[in-house]
Amino acid sequence: MSILIKNGTVVTASDAYVADVFIEGETVVAIGNNLPHQAETTIDAKGKLVIPGGIDPHVHLEMPFMGTYSSDDYSSGTLAAMHGGTTMVIDFILQTQGDTLHNALKEWQDKSIGRAYGDYSYHMAVTDYNETTRKEISQLIQNEGITSFKTFMAYKGALMIDDGQMVALMKEVKKHGGFVTVHATNGDMIDRLIATNKAAGNLSPLYHYLSQPEVTESEASARFADMAHYTGVKSYIVHLTCEGALNAVRQATKRNQKVHVETCIQYLTLDASLYEREDGHKWVMSPPLREPKDQETLWAGINQGLVQVVATDHCPFLWEQKMMGKDDFSKIPNGHPAIEHRMELLFSEGVNKGRISLSKFVEVSATNAAKIFGMYPKKGTIAIGSDADIVIFDPNEEHTISHKSHHMNADYSSYEGWEVKGKTKQVIMRGKLAIDNGKVLIDKGYGEYVKRVPFSKI
Ligand code: URP
Ligand code: ZN
Ligand code: ZN
Numbered sequence: 001m002s003i004l005i006k007n008g009t010v011v012t013a014s015d016a017y018v019a020d021v022f023i024e025g026e027t028v029v030a031i032g033n034n035l036p037h038q039a040e041t042t043i044d045a046k047g048k049l050v051i052p053g054g055i056d057p058h059v060h061l062e063m064p065f066m067g068t069y070s071s072d073d074y075s076s077g078t079l080a081a082m083h084g085g086t087t088m089v090i091d092f093i094l095q096t097q098g099d100t101l102h103n104a105l106k107e108w109q110d111k112s113i114g115r116a117y118g119d120y121s122y123h124m125a126v127t128d129y130n131e132t133t134r135k136e137i138s139q140l141i142q143n144e145g146i147t148s149f150k151t152f153m154a155y156k157g158a159l160m161i162d163d164g165q166m167v168a169l170m171k172e173v174k175k176h177g178g179f180v181t182v183h184a185t186n187g188d189m190i191d192r193l194i195a196t197n198k199a200a201g202n203l204s205p206l207y208h209y210l211s212q213p214e215v216t217e218s219e220a221s222a223r224f225a226d227m228a229h230y231t232g233v234k235s236y237i238v239h240l241t242c243e244g245a246l247n248a249v250r251q252a253t254k255r256n257q258k259v260h261v262e263t264c265i266q267y268l269t270l271d272a273s274l275y276e277r278e279d280g281h282k283w284v285m286s287p288p289l290r291e292p293k294d295q296e297t298l299w300a301g302i303n304q305g306l307v308q309v310v311a312t313d314h315c316p317f318l319w320e321q322k323m324m325g326k327d328d329f330s331k332i333p334n335g336h337p338a339i340e341h342r343m344e345l346l347f348s349e350g351v352n353k354g355r356i357s358l359s360k361f362v363e364v365s366a367t368n369a370a371k372i373f374g375m376y377p378k379k380g381t382i383a384i385g386s387d388a389d390i391v392i393f394d395p396n397e398e399h400t401i402s403h404k405s406h407h408m409n410a411d412y413s414s415y416e417g418w419e420v421k422g423k424t425k426q427v428i429m430r431g432k433l434a435i436d437n438g439k440v441l442i443d444k445g446y447g448e449y450v451k452r453v454p455f456s457k458i
Contacts, residue, residue: 008045053087053389116447145451154187177454179234205280218244
């Protein structure tokens with residue numbers, strides 16, 4: 001199988017230039033002007049961008065959470081992602097407290113093997129760090145290619161570990177060349193604020209927001225950075241939302257510490273005023289949406305290199321599931337659908353509105369995730385020898401987001417009616433034309449598990 005993409009503008013994290021790209025089998029084999037290669041399929045990409053397939057390193061597919069399951073599975077989730085130009089995701093395995101990491105791995109393999117359209121990998125969420133868990137860390141890194149260990153500083157009683165466990169885990173992970181990622185919010189403070197609000201009869205979605213003020217995130221981010229500095233482990237904060245938390249990271253850079261930061265598309269584009277709406281349940285997620293000043297801080301953080309990744313934290317629920325918390329914000333399953341529109345929204349709101357450059361767009365939507373999570377240059381760039389995961393993107397096509405036309409298993413959209421400029425036209429997935437103008441040309445199960453190697457510096 002061979003594909004020749006002609007006359008497109010190839011964009012990488014460092015360059016943008018007009019060239020042809022020739023793909024043979026699963027990889028890119030030539031890039032240049034007027035390539036003489038004959039291919040089985042030729043795509044004219046004149047006027048289009050040719051970009052690396054997006055990598056979303058923060059998704060929750062069919063995840064058991066708050067008494068229900070997130071509504072996209074590996075099949076619907078990875079296909080919706082691909083429609084929007086994301087060719088690879090990293091999902092979170094959740095250890096059940098009291099059980100082993102390997103049992104959790106088996107559970108996630110059962111959900112994913114033979115079901116995905118796009119490629120995928122796993123982070124391991126350690127929710128119960130003990131002597132058994134400790135011994136599993138090195139095996140997961142060496143045998144399974146799982147190099148990133150997720151921790152929660154909130155969701156007490158379900159996912160949270162305490163600071164003693166955190167430091168012990170960090171030391172073990174460091175020993176084996178992996179790194180620790182974190183949901184950095186102060187769980188005890190949040191639980192107290194939730195209880196206080198409920199006791200006062202404050203039960204609407206707005207109180208979800210008011211129970212997680214900025215200080216709960218900035219405090220935990222600073223504490224996490226301090227523990228990472230003390231142990232020397234490589235570190236990454238997921239879904240960072242606000243100025244205070246980013247300042248904690250900035251502070252850490254002053255002692256030459258690198259704390260990697262991910263934000264999510266919703267924190268760049270939506271704000272907390274949505275919680276005042278009747279249907280504010282749709283945006284109940286943790287951490288919550290913040291203020292316009294935080295959006296500006298995050299866009300600036302991207303340009304300053306402090307924020308390296310834009311993910312989604314895709315954790316969709318149907319409206320019926322959201323209604324579990326109809327009368328009590330603390331029972332609304334946390335999370336929202338986003339996997340499909342990350343790339344197009346980031347392009348439209350970021351590049352088209354002049355907030356970030358084209359190369360920055362590629363860097364934060366694909367390249368940095370591939371580097372940080374140990375898959376570069378196989379993934380995350382367009383280069384000779386790299387996997388041919390390529391998106392042909394029309395920078396000028398305008399379209400409107402709606403739950404009626406999206407592919408996620410969610411009966412509402414967080415962006416209903418939003419006008420977006422920039423659209424995924426074709427997706428090539430490891431050398432196969434997978435999506436052609438909305439038409440799906442690959443089968444379920446095409447997606448493969450990607451083993452990762454320990455962290456490389458960016
Ligand atoms: O609201 C969210 N973020 N749901 C998914 C779980 C998590 O904290 O990432
Ligand atoms: Zn989280
Ligand atoms: Zn998450």
